[in-house]
Amino acid sequence: MSCQRVALRLRARAASAATPAGRHFVFTPQTSPLRAVAFLAHRRPAWQPASRAALQMRLHASSATATEPAAAPLSKADVVDVLKERGLLDACTNEDELRKACAEGSLSVYCGFDPTADSLHLGNLLGIVVLAWFQRCGHTPVALLGGATGRVGDPSGKSAERPVLDDDTINANTAGIKAILERVLANGAADADTDVPPAVVMNNLDWFGSMGFLEFLREVGKYARVGTMMAKDSVKTRLDSEQGMSFTEFSYQLLQGYDFCHLFKEHDVRVQVGGSDQWGNITAGTDLIRRLADKEGAWGVTFPLLLKADGRKFGKSEDGAVWLSPERLSPYKFYQYMLQSTDADVVRFMRMLTFVPLAEIEAIEASMSADGYVPNTAQKRLAEEVTRFVHGKEGLTQALKATEGLKPGADTVLDAATLEALAGDIPTAELARDEVVGKTVVDVMAATGLQKSKGEAKRMIKGGGARLNNVKVEDEEATIGEDDVIEGRVLLLAAGKKNKLLVRVV
Template sequence: MASRTFLCFNHGKFLLPFTTTKFIPASRRPIKSLSFSSLSCSLNTPQPTVEPKFQMGSTPNVVKILEERGLLESITNENLRLVCSDQTAGPLKVYCGFDPTAESLHLGNLLGLIVLSWFQRCGHRAVALIGGATGRIGDPSGKSQERPELDLESLEKNIAGIMEIVNKILSKNANLGSEQNSNFVILNNYDWWKEVRLLDFLKQVGRYARVGSMMSKESVKKRLESEQGMSYTEFTYQLLQGYDFLYLFKNEGVNVQIGGSDQWGNITAGTELIRKILQAEGAYGLTFPLLLKSDGTKFGKSEDGAIWLSPSMLSPYKFYQYFFSVPDADVLSGSLLRKLLVLFMVKMV
């Protein structure tokens, strides 16, 4: 039996799922200090109760919020929890990368934007990094074979499409943080990679990368065990992503990188480079679980292909139909409710 799920259109024509058990519209006025709530619901209880979770005026700990919502898989250093609890510490600057392998992001990518949004809402600064350079290579993580090479025209078209989606989603949270600095920026890593010379990179960065550590990454081991194997180009991807974190840490003040659980190896490559080359502390990595159904398979796929976020690649009606047909078990398990709903936590009682 499919759950009664409907979608609320926002001004940018992008969609967010909500359950019909209880719908409370978010205020359209800017919120300087959020009061998060916990929503308890039961199939046998028609009127859910709403309880305040944070006192007005306090700065919520974003790591705690992500953990409660099932959006925290691993962190590279437990000190990140303390930093987020320190009321005297300044805002963090957090980035998530998106390679332009298609003209639109899909449902799986939405989790990265949601986690960035939570950092925004808690007063931190969000950075969306478009992989104009790394997208020419392709991330081997979670892939059984090498990605096809994109021509320059397709790459530029994909970059423009993804930037539009990211801008529309993150701009909704630009004034919703507990501080006035909850802004965001979109960067393209090609802007610095186009200036990097191979010999300089090998001398200044490559010498700090240990082959044994690179070989031990899960994404590498799985590909080496497959019939397709792995090319040298793909093998170096983790080093390129690691350098992105190093560059952003040094030049943009970015101190946290987030990504799906399959990005753990690439993220730790960055924290290791920062520690070895810059001899600096304070760089953190955080991963979130992939969006899965109750049977363990990934959300975001249908018989017709990926569930795209752009209405030009998937009609709003088909997007609606996909969520409308989601089984009750997947909705009530909390996978959707806790991760995709923004203002309320859903707890089963």
């Protein structure tokens, strides 16, 4: 492992460990400038990130004792070509220079994620996919949490100012997003064909948290040009709107620009990636690096937004965002959303969201117009690949089991863990054990409301439409025994092919 990579990991760990929650000042449009300056100019928290000297000492100690095995040879594929071929490159600040730098050695590449919610959603997944492609081509992915910038709010693509979140909410959101980034990037690395550089997750609160307002103006603000900032599309659009733009939002591009500058100077991060709506913020960073660090060698790359064939954003369902957190959206529901992709979208989504080789994707596309093609075959492959990337092999297995077990008329017996994971996805009831065990199926169907009455339940059984744990109930007097309560916790009732109910036994 290179010294550069060890230093990056040590600094990230030291900074993260040094950061307590809640010690921040949030600017709003109503904040008095004098109060802000007075508060921030004299504020110095008791905590400080680990000094550079301390980190160097730890680096030398680590180098002296580390005995890690040599990594396998990394892929030499040109990542710019890979991104272009898969429809993941929208713009680049200097494509030829970036290609040359990638060919000369490993680069560190970052993408930022602001904690506006406690989970990322499907629209954020493209940023993680692009980081993973850089990683598979031998570069180090850095996921940057916006613990500081999330307190301001990015105006890009927004018609109104984001509501200001309190510190506790932002800290909880940051923790949730960090867990998702670590999990998904680890899933991607595990599925790579070769050993890849480990991903790093950092938080920009580690450097903004201890910086005073006057210090920021003196050390950073003097290098920013208001004319350039005003010319950004995200700024012009908002200034022309009825709502206008607050100074808080106007300053966001400078904060994100400083993120890139700090990472460039302190951790040798050379590339920033982001959605096409982030172009203004990204170029603010490359411009600041040239002015403040007086250096070249920083590049910005954007990828297109994920849209459906009809132009609508992909990643929204009737119930809202398609979340990447299993607590927000089960792997089963996530899988089902991907499975609903249209024929017009599925091939493009497979190129952009999966790591399936292009030759294989082309073969799948050709098969879709061939005789004998089974409908939704391509959609199943897309759903499997993306679900495994987001939720891991266990999450995919759970989704496939649930999909099979919840099919109309299915006879697959599900385990308790799979059923409990479906609690938020299908109707659920909770009954005491003595209200279930020893009672007839008719009694329980009526008690849970699956059928309006015992008479209706009997007619359902007589007509062959009642099932207990996906097994047809043949007898109107059939009772539920202890063995029917799966692992002593749950059972699944069905009245007809599609009307299913999960019963939790407490």
